[in-house]
Structures are given as structure tokens and as C-alpha cells.
Amino acid sequence: MVVLKTEGLTKEYRSGFWLTRVRVLHDLNLEVCEGEIFGYLGPNGAGKTTTLKLLMGLIHPTAGRAWIPGRDVSDVAVKAKVGFLPENPSFYDYLTGREFLHFYGELFGIPYRERVKRIEELLDKVGLSKAGGLQLRKYSKGMLQRIGLAQALINDPQVVVLDEPMSGLDPVGRKEVRDLILDLKSRGKTVFFSTHIVPDVEMICDRVGIIVAGQLIRVGPLEDLLGGEVECIEITASGLDEAAWVQVKEWSIRPPVERGEKVFFAVKTEKDASRAVELLVGRGVSIHAVLPQRPTLEEHFLQEVARPEHSRRGRP
């Protein structure tokens, strides 16, 4: 079931002295299904935050529509089922962690007793139980991100929208956020998050959308985006004599690398790999590994971003 959908979603801003129209999001058509983790990947300034702001009703679309779950995002009632964490969130720093969550709980109309129970659960989940009585101005960046996630989950949302949730966090913090997202998925929630960090997407996403210069250029399951195509085959060997070295240099599509006793080289096709292994084994060379190499999402992403048609911002 589709829980988040956009149709022709477009956003233009007027900027400069002559109020020139600049299109920052162009005709976005997107569907996110129930229970999946959708990674919205794009470089800085690609239109990721604009999309998320349109979904949350923070800005109005120039054209097109968006629905979360099944209702137009302009309907305030939609937000009762959605949790949102903005990029680099800023909160009321004079409130304590608990007061902060109570405040957001009140905005959802959650009764006091239920709120208290939910807040303690959430503080525990994000590892802030002991810091719940501290004012937010005393929180570190990682703690703020975690309390931000807690406010996004206060209403036990069906859909969780996160804008760069791992941005600026240390590796431990990033892992904690990833684990939290995976936990949400395990409880049947749908997570839509934007990021420019490719490994985060590779690690946890079911489907990925790549946005560049305001246009969604690729969307689909991670494995489809990466493709089944083998880029090259990497072979690890040891005990090469001089003649074998000459052969390896001849076969390898890039200069062989020597680390200790082992030599790493790559051949283009599976046929080349079979032939190389056969000949090397015949010469008494030990083969340690034969690994087909597929392009990473990062390489895909960089290729897409580098295309000339994506290097400039669209104008209407």
C-alpha cells in the first residue's frame, strides 16, 4: 500500500532584485510504500529539504500535489499520523527534555497519563532517560538529534519523515540513528529520509530515490539501481614468480597492488578470470580470492551527479 505519494510536485521561488523565478523542484512523482525505508539521496542543494518541507506543509507547492497516507498534505489532520525531524533541528532550549516532549505531546492532544508513559519510553529508547530533566541548552549535538527523534515519534506515527537525520553525528551517533530507523521498520512503520551520505542509504534502505538539481533522476530498489552487472573481477594471489608477474601485469585492467606476500589485480570478464586462475594455479601460484566487483551506489551517485544535464539548476 502506498502511504506517501507526490504527483507533479513543483516548487519555484522568486529571488533577486528582479524576483526571477527559480525552480528548485521539478515535477516530482514519487511513491513510498508501507513498511519500507526509503532513502532520498542527493547532493546539497538538490531539492531534498524542499521536498520534505512541501510534504510537511512548511512551504506551498507551485504545482502538483502530495498525499500522506491517502490525504492531501494541506489537510492538517494528515500530520497526526506523521513524525518529522527537520535538518539541523533547533528547539526551545529553555525547556528540559521532558517538558519539550510534553509540549509536543500536547500538540497531538495526547492525554497527560498516556503522555508521561510514552515520554519515558521514548527517552529510554533514545538513551536520554537520565538527561530528561536537563534544559536542552545543555544538550550536545548528538543528544539534540536524539531528543528530536523522540519528538518525531511522540505520536507513534505511521510515517516518519527525517531530513538528514545522520548529518553532523559521529559514527556512534550515526549507528544509533540507523538502528532506530531499522527498529521503526521492524514495527511496521514507513521511514522516508533524506541524506547525502551514500553508505547510510546502502546500509538500511529498501528503496532509493536520487535527486539532482531538483529532478528525481532514479528511483527503485537498491539492487536494481546498482544493477547485476559485474564491473570487473578482483583476484588475490600469492607466490608469483617473475613470469607470472609479467602475465598478471598483462591481464590486469589496472596496475596490480602488492601488500605483503599477496598481490591484488583485476580482470575484465569472468572468462578472463577463469583463464588467469587456471594458468596461475598451473604455475604453482596460490589463489586466495576471486571477487566479482559491482559498482557501488556511491559510484552510481557520483556518475549521475557529474552528468552535464544535471550540473545546472533548472529554470522554468
Add this chain to the structure above:
Amino acid sequence: MSKVQAIALNTFKEAVRDRVLYAILAFAIAMIASTLALATIGAGMGPKIVRDVGLGFISIFGVIIAVFIGIGLVHKEIDRRTIYTIISKPIHRWQFLLGKYLGLVLTLFVNVAVMTGALMVLIFSVEGVWDGRLGAASAMIFLELMVITGIAVLFSSFSTPALSAIFTLSFFAIGRLLEDVMLFGDLYAGPLGRMVIRGLYYVLPNLGRFNISSEVVHGLPLGEVVSGMTVLYGLLYTLALLSLTALIFQRRDFR
């Protein structure tokens, strides 16, 4: 309504946890206390001067709080991006605006009450009587502050704090002098000028209507100046300001 209440109480909490507000309030009470020096002025004028200057201070400091919190009320939320997590909740933009406004009005109410209490205690310590009429004067000052806050919030919804302060203080000055401008127009302006001034008279806030200090100070009857119409005027003007702000706010993009 509970959502509006939550935002109002949060706004009030923000104000009372801000040390600047306490500094302003302490300074205001010190200034009110300093009027004690005027009580010794002869010819029976002392008590009147204390009341007049005391109410003047309540009004001035009330306006300072209303303008300087009011101009940042909405702008600060957008600038600090705290608004993102609020508007993304199931709450209408007008509810957010109303909550912010009521929070500031509650802050002003407490401040005006504290300043009025200080003035009444001061007068009691000198004269040995509680002057309840000061409460009426303060209530009208509070009503005036509600209108001024409405103006500050209106400008705050689409302008920078500096410009909002200039606009709001200009409106305050014009509003206080509106009766005089009208009189001036009737006496000296041509037909077109009179028409323009009359038009402005009905559009701009007539803040002079809320100033009953001279009646309170000179012991004149309050029946005529503290009328239901004045209260209604203040409330309706505020409602109009808030409605206009809500219209502007509804169309805004929070970039």
C-alpha cells in the same frame, strides 16, 4: 483549544525564563519607586504626580515589553527554525499564531499586574489608602498593550525585528496622537486633507481612548471613559490585527 493553550503557556514559559524580562521589570519597579521622591512636592500635588508618573512608567515599560518581545515573537521562531517542528504537527497556522499572541498577552498581564501592585503598595505606604482606581487605569493600559502587541505581531509575521520595531513604535506614536491629528485636520487642513485624516482616523488604532490617567489622577468620574465601547473597540481592533496576521502567515513559505 488545548493546542493554543500549549503554545501560549510555552511562550509564557519562554518569557519568564528570560532574564532580560526580569531586568526590565526590576528597572520598571525601581523607576516607579523613585516617584516617591516626587511625593514631597508641595501644594498637594505630590500624590497626583506620583500617580501620574507611576502610571506613565507602567505604560512605557509595558510598551517596551510588548514591542520588544512582540517583534521577535514570530520572526524568532522562523529564524531559529523552531517553527518547523510546530507547523509539521496537526495544528493550524492560526492556532500557532493565536497561541503565541496569548502567551505574550499573559506575560504582559503579569508584568502590568506586578507594576500596578508596586505602585499601589507605594501609594499605600505614603497615604495609608488603597487606590483601586489605579487598577482601572492599568486595565486600560493592558488593553492598549493588547492592541500594540497585535501590531508588533502583524509586522513580525513578514518583516525583520528592526523594521517591525520601527513600524510598531510609529503606530504607537500615531495612535497616541490620533485625536490631536484629527483636531489639527479639522482646524487647518483643506477638504482633501480632512478626508485623508478622517480616513486614517478610522483605520489607525486610536490608542488615546485607553489613556484614562488624567481622570484617575485628578479623581474625575471614570464612568464615561471606561466604557464597554472602548473595551469592545480594543478587542475588535486586536481581532482584526490577528486576522490580518493569520492571512499573511497562512500564505508564507518557511524556507
